[in-house]
Amino acid sequence: MEEKKPFQIGDIVMANRVVLAPMAGVSNVAFRLTVKEFGAGLVYAEMISDKGLILRNKKTLDMLYIDEREKPIALQIFGGEKETLVEAAKFVDQHTNADIIDINMGCPVNKIIKCEAGAKWLLNPDKVYEMVAAVVDAVEKPVTVKMRIGWDDEHIFAVENAQAIERAGGSAVAVHGRTRVQMYEGKANWEIIRQVKENVNIPVIGNGDVETPQDAKRMLDETGVDAVMIGRAALGNPWMIYQTVQYLETGELKPEPSVQEKIDVCLLHFDRLIKLKGEFVAVREMRKHAAWYLKGIRGNGIIRNAINQVETAEELRAILNNVVEQSREQQEREMHVV
Ligand SMILES: Cc1cc2nc3c(=O)[nH]c(=O)nc-3n(C[C@H](O)[C@H](O)[C@H](O)COP(=O)(O)O)c2cc1C
Incomplete structure (x- = not known):
């Protein structure tokens, strides 16, 4: 099989290139651990509000719980202002055993956009730089970003934003190949993901429309990304993760579960x-x-x-x-x- 350097973020080396996506209302420890047992190389937790952390909201704090068996894990935070985002990141850095702190720059939901968080920053690479640099400076753990390719078809700054993340000291970037305006419609644009990979030196995780193990292989081959992130295809189907890990390692397609x-x-x-x-x-x-x-x-x-x-x-x-x-x-x- 292919000789590629291992998938690594900061000092953390993953066992394989298959990543579970952050999914709000889904990717809590119960789901993550179950998926982890099917072999995911890295799992992302559902997004956590910076304000909730700062206010020590009980429900938000509960979301920080990590089971040792699910590591390595990225905890994802979102927020609209530099100060609160940095404070939340520091809290995650000092009070959790997460391996990675991820910043959400992809959430298309209006509730999140209204407070200037999520995908809104994608319109401004300087803002992306400023936010990521501030978080990186404030914490010890590696910082990553998960983003969409852009705001809409006229505003696709994926390469510029990924370069800003790299310059700011970000350790990796996950790219969902859709714009904010697209929400979940249409097809994920893997060509833009390929361009991002070509233009940065930090690891790139490709995301969007990986529905089968063959899709995962195709994304790795066509875009050159370091890892594939799987979201909806793993819902009620952790076997998808196992089948993908196996397929990438051996080329063999494992049967569907009974x-x-x-x-x-x-x-x-x-x-x-x-x-x-x-x-x-x-x-x-x-x-x-x-x-x-x-x-x-x-x-x-x-x-x-x-x-x-x-x-x-x-x-x-x-x-x-x-x-x-x-x-x-x-x-x-x-x-x-x-
Ligand atoms: C129910 C649901 C919740 C999601 N919540 C988050 C989230 O909290 N943070 C985030 O960055 N992306 C979130 N996403 C986006 C996914 O992480 C992923 O980018 C998207 O589903 C595309 O990947 P897929 O085609 O493999 O599903 C969510 C997606 C779904 C379906």
């Missing part, structure tokens, strides 16, 4: 979520995850409806266990027919 395997991992994820957030919140958050895990399973529409009504962990577990039972019976029936 229904039993899917439900077992879903239940493990659920137990972790209960430990993290308590039963009430976990049951409600798990509804969307369960729907993702059930994707592709026969009759999943009816099961999803039932899941959306559950109130207790016991009810949810019973439905999920029943899915395995039904699929087993279905298989037996099919064997008889044959």
